[in-house]
Amino acid sequence: MNPTNQFKSLLQSLLSLTVRKVKDFLVSLAYPFRWKKLGFWTVAIFVVWVGIARYRNSPKCISGTCKEGLSKLQYANGDIYEGLVKDSKPNGKGVFWNDRGDYYEGEWMNGMRHGKGSYRYPNGTAYEGDFVFNKRNGIGAFRWDDGTTLRGEWKEDIPEGDCTMILPDNRKLVGRYLQGRIFDGEGVLIYDDGSRYIGAWKNGMRHGKGVLLDPFGSVLFQGIWFENREKTRIFDKDQATADSAPKKNEKHSKNRKRK
Numbered sequence: 001m002n003p004t005n006q007f008k009s010l011l012q013s014l015l016s017l018t019v020r021k022v023k024d025f026l027v028s029l030a031y032p033f034r035w036k037k038l039g040f041w042t043v044a045i046f047v048v049w050v051g052i053a054r055y056r057n058s059p060k061c062i063s064g065t066c067k068e069g070l071s072k073l074q075y076a077n078g079d080i081y082e083g084l085v086k087d088s089k090p091n092g093k094g095v096f097w098n099d100r101g102d103y104y105e106g107e108w109m110n111g112m113r114h115g116k117g118s119y120r121y122p123n124g125t126a127y128e129g130d131f132v133f134n135k136r137n138g139i140g141a142f143r144w145d146d147g148t149t150l151r152g153e154w155k156e157d158i159p160e161g162d163c164t165m166i167l168p169d170n171r172k173l174v175g176r177y178l179q180g181r182i183f184d185g186e187g188v189l190i191y192d193d194g195s196r197y198i199g200a201w202k203n204g205m206r207h208g209k210g211v212l213l214d215p216f217g218s219v220l221f222q223g224i225w226f227e228n229r230e231k232t233r234i235f236d237k238d239q240a241t242a243d244s245a246p247k248k249n250e251k252h253s254k255n256r257k258r259k
Contacts, residue, residue, distance in 0.1 A: 059088070083108070106131065129154065152177070163187075175201060195220065202227075209234075 059081075064071030072082040073090075079102075083094020089111035090096070096104045106117015113119070118128040129140020136142075141151040142159075152163025158180035165173040165187055175185025182189060183204050190196045199210020206225040214220050224232040 086110075173198070178204065199225070 059066070059073035059075045062072035062074055062080075064085075066073055066085060067088050068086060069084065071085045072080070073085070073088075074080050077098075079096065079098045081090050081094055081096045083090060084092030085094075086092070090108035091110060092108060093106070094108050096102070101120075101122030103120040104113060104117055106113065106119075107115025109115065112134045113131040114133060115131060116129070117131050118126065119131075120126045124145035125143065127136055127140055127142045129136065130138025132138065136154040136157045138154060139152070140154050141149055142154075143149045147168040149166045150159060150163055151166070152159060153161030155161070159177040160179070161177060163175060163177050165175075167173070173186035173188065175182050175187040177183060177187070181187075181204075182201050184201055186200055188196060188198050194215030195213060197206055197210055197212050199206065200208025202208065205228040207227055208225060209223070210225050211222040212220040221230050221233065223230065223234040
C-alpha cells in the first residue's frame with residue numbers, strides 16, 4: 001500500500017475513534033441531567049395532583065366568609081359544619097352533622113373535635129365529654145341505646161381507668177378499666193357467643209359475687225367466683241336479671257371468648 005494512503009487510513013481511524021469517544025463523553029455528561037429532568041417533572045406532576053385533590057375536596061361555602069369567623073361549610077361527601085372557622089377549618093365552637101346520622105356539637109381545633117363536646121352516633125349511642133384530636137380522651141360518659149351509661153376516664157376512644165357503669169335499673173357498677181375492659185371492681189363483659197358476666201372482678205378475672213347469663217338472658221351460674229372459676233352457687237333476688245343486663249349487641253367492654 002502507498003505510504004500516503006496508509007497515513008490517510010490511519011488518520012481516518014484516529015478521527016473516527018476520537019469522535020466516538022467525544023460522543024460517549026457527551027452522553028455520559030447528559031445522562032444525569034436526563035434523570036434530573038425526569039425527577040423535576042415527577043415532582044411537578046405530584047404537586048399539581050395534590051393541588052387538584054385539595055381543590056376538589058375543599059368545602060363549599062354556604063354562608064359567611066368560610067375563611068374566618070362564623071360560617072357554614074358543606075363538604076364533598078355531604079357533611080355540613082356550622083360554626084366558627086379559622087383558615088377555612090372548624091376552629092372554636094360549632095356543629096357538625098350528615099345524612100348518615102352523625103351529629104356533633106362542641107369545640108374544635110384545626111378541623112378536629114378537640115375540647116368539650118357531645119357526639120351522637122348513627123347506631124343510637126352517644127358520648128359526652130372530652131375530645132382530643134377527634135378521639136374520646138379525658139373524662140366522659142358513653143350511653144348505649146338501652147340507657148346503660150359508662151362514666152369515667154377515656155383514652156384513645158376506650159375506657160381506661162376508674163369508671164362507673166349505670167345499668168337501666170339504675171344499679172351502679174364501679175370498677176377500674178384496662179385497655180377497654182373491666183379489670184378490677186364491678187363491671188360487665190360480653191363474650192363472643194353473646195353470653196355475659198355481670199359482677200365482681202379482680203386482676204382481669206371474675207372474682208367475687210357475679211352472675212353469668214346466656215345470650216337469651218337465662219342464668220347459667222349465679223354465685224361466688226374465684227379466679228375466673230365458679231365456686232359457690234347462690235340465689236339472690238337483687239342479683240342481675242335479663243331485664244337489667246346489657247343486650248347481646250351492646251359492647252360495654254371488649255368481647256372475648258368465655259372460659
